[in-house]
Amino acid sequence: MKVALLGTGFGRAHAALYHRSPRVDEVVVFGRTPEKLARIAADHGFATTTDLDSVYADPDVDLVDVCLPVPLHAAHAVRAMEAGKHVLCELPLAADLDEARRVAEVREATGRQAFVDMFARFDPATEHLLAAVADGRHGELRTLEFETRAALLWPGATIGLDVMALEVLHSDLDVIVAALGAPRSVTAAGVDAGDGRSAAEVLLDYPGRLVRCLGSSLNPVAFGMSGGFRASFTGATLVRSFSGAPGHGMTGTLTEYTAQGVRTVDLPGRDTYAAVIDHVLDCLEGRADNRISPASVLDGLKVTLDVHHALTGGFTGSRRAAR
Known part of the structure; x- marks a missing residue:
């Protein structure tokens, strides 16, 4: 399992969870601030990059974890699935209901798995x-x-x-x-x-x-x-x-x-944040059914x-x- 983690704000909390998980083999963290990336690399030994295109082009990336600002959530969830990746998106899925519905539609069209961090x-x-x-x-x-x-x-x-x-x-x-x-x-x-x-x-x-x-x-x-x-x-x-x-x-x-x-x-x-990550990995390994799909969050959103x-x-x- 290789995870691409997008974002160095709340993404730091996700980075710690991936660092503790024996089921995650490799993590690459994208960010725009080299100093923040350096701190994550020092804490967890993860690879880092400021080149977002390289993340989506990497055929070994299985899961894209979107911890970017809310207005970017839906666009990157869609981009990840269209690039053949599964995606976990920090909540809320979007700040616009049409964008959120688009994520659910792309999940259906691509057959990729998508999750929203409804901890x-x-x-x-x-x-x-x-x-x-x-x-x-x-x-x-x-x-x-x-x-x-x-x-x-x-x-x-x-x-x-x-x-x-x-x-x-x-x-x-x-x-x-x-x-x-x-x-x-x-x-x-x-x-x-x-x-x-x-x-x-x-x-x-x-x-x-x-x-x-x-x-x-x-x-x-x-x-x-x-x-x-x-x-x-x-x-x-x-x-x-x-x-x-x-x-x-x-x-x-x-x-x-x-x-x-x-x-x-x-x-x-139970650490609910860790439980979300475990659930995502269980679903990707075929051990569980998705409880936090984009379609399931639309009414609450x-x-x-x-x-x-x-x-x-x-x-x-x-x-x-x-x-």
Whole structure:
């Protein structure tokens, strides 16, 4: 297995995962900044290049991992498949729904495998929630609330309203759509601090249910990150919470509240980012069916883009996006 990794930003996290995988034989990293490439080469011993054309021309490359800026995602996913490569694309798949649909169409036309890094789908707590909604073990779902609160944890990072939906809310919105289907409409409200920080709240219209999603970057670095979900059924409430701070890692729990009492749900420990890479390799080796294909993310991406357009309409307030 030879992987071509495009990008030296978030691509550094993927590089560490490939370095630890015994199933990846060779990695070449593309970037435009020699200093960043040199650091990756020193950390992992990977080959590097500033020549993008050479990556696509290399017949030994099996998988192209796209960790470039969001506006470039779809174009490089298409180029990779048309060059005969499989592709893993960092989320979101695209900032335009037509471009995302084009990726799904090219996957069908070329027969190549394509994956979108929807890591939240591999969180054991998320899997537990989706199973509970699907099989009705706790009765009917009545409320579902997701929250992600963070600081600007990386040098130079910004999370204003221009990227809040696509870079923070997208994973949670994808889970909501996976659980409940597309909402009838979305209503979004946001506030931008003007210094690269913001907060937004989204209400999603589902008959007989109250569903909301919140994201915030209005916190100092010491705050780290926290969040989770609360799902209230007619017979139980599930509460997922996680938190972490720089240098201290992440911790999380899933608690079930019923008429019989309270219990902590025993879930397997899992690095969701590593789980995505393992799933991609399993699929390429014929060991699994693709759970994160481009076609599977379109409905969630449509909702995310509705929210994005509502939050970036030149106002601080709320807007309803009809579907």
